[in-house]
Amino acid sequence: MPGSDAFDYESAIWGAEELRPAERSIAGFRLEEALIHLPERGRLLEVGCGAGRFLRALRRLRPQLELVGSDPSRSALARLAERAPEIETRPGDGRRLPAGDAEFDAVWALDVLEHVPDPDALLGEVRRVLRPAGVFHLHVPCEGDPLSPWRWLPGQRGPNALKRRFGGHLHHFRRDEIRARLAAHGFTPLRIRYSLHLLGSLADLAAFLQLAARARRSATPRTTGDLVAEGGALVRGVDRLLWLEARCLSRIPSWSLHVSARRR
Numbered sequence: 004m005p006g007s008d009a010f011d012y013e014s015a016i017w018g019a020e021e022l023r024p025a026e027r028s029i030a031g032f033r034l035e036e037a038l039i040h041l042p043e044r045g046r047l048l049e050v051g052c053g054a055g056r057f058l059r060a061l062r063r064l065r066p067q068l069e070l071v072g073s074d075p076s077r078s079a080l081a082r083l084a085e086r087a088p089e090i091e092t093r094p095g096d097g098r099r100l101p102a103g104d105a106e107f108d109a110v111w112a113l114d115v116l117e118h119v120p121d122p123d124a125l126l127g128e129v130r131r132v133l134r135p136a137g138v139f140h141l142h143v144p145c146e147g148d149p150l151s152p153w154r155w156l157p158g159q160r161g162p163n164a165l166k167r168r169f170g171g172h173l174h175h176f177r178r179d180e181i182r183a184r185l186a187a188h189g190f191t192p193l194r195i196r197y198s199l200h201l202l203g204s205l206a207d208l209a210a211f212l213q214l215a216a217r218a219r220r221s222a223t224p225r226t227t228g229d230l231v232a233e234g235g236a237l238v239r240g241v242d243r244l245l246w247l248e249a250r251c252l253s254r255i256p257s258w259s260l261h262v263s264a265r266r267r
Contacts (some may be wrong), residue, residue: 054082061186105134110138165215
């Protein structure tokens with residue numbers, strides 16, 4: 004995922020874990036939402052793909068799509084190329100996308116916009132590389148929204164904020180702000196859904212508190228994906244509950260925003 008000088012995206016590989024099609028997890032919910040308006044054929048670019056967790060699942064679900072992943076982490080792209088050599092990889096820092104004008108039929112950006120120094124520049128780049136009427140799908144955690152628990156926790160806006168230290172988050176968006184930015188860059192919403200309601204918010208807080216506790220004991224970086232992979236049956240059970248909560252409450256506004264939009 005695109006980052007800043009304050010966060011080292013080579014320190015740990017993001018998205019190395021597997022994601023099975025129809026998996027009942029919060030990542031599975033994100034994949035479900037991203038698929039709804041995705042074309043069956045054409046070319047798709049995932050911005051900030053990491054080691055390609057979503058792209059590797061997508062290749063099984065939409066085999067006729069040509070898939071390209073871009074990320075600032077060369078180690079993550081190397082892991083993707085090793086596991087799925089048929090998926091093209093292109094290094095990129097989120098400022099100018101490594102793609103030609105109108106090259107893609109669809110673009111994904113899952114948990115990316117909050118990481119880049121200039122979100123408007125990235126949205127402009129997405130519009131540039133999408134063909135007219137192409138589909139853009141993004142997931143954005145809006146931690147500046149009144150519905151977000153992170154907005155009300157003390158000390159979560161500065162350089163020592165947990166999500167900045169352990170996730171590289173540079174921005175605290177609001178839901179209305181994301182919709183306004185999309186409209187300003189020529190995108191028309193097709194579908195808006197939400198996740199991370201009550202249980203999801205508590206699980207998100209617990210995950211980052213655990214990352215902070217681990218960092219005090221070890222210099223080895225850990226990601227939220229590591230927590231899920233290492234957590235065993237209990238964590239998988241919680242993940243399934245988060246999927247169920249998202250599926251049942253997806254139309255009820257929360258601070259975790261899933262948007263599919265069409266390029267005008």
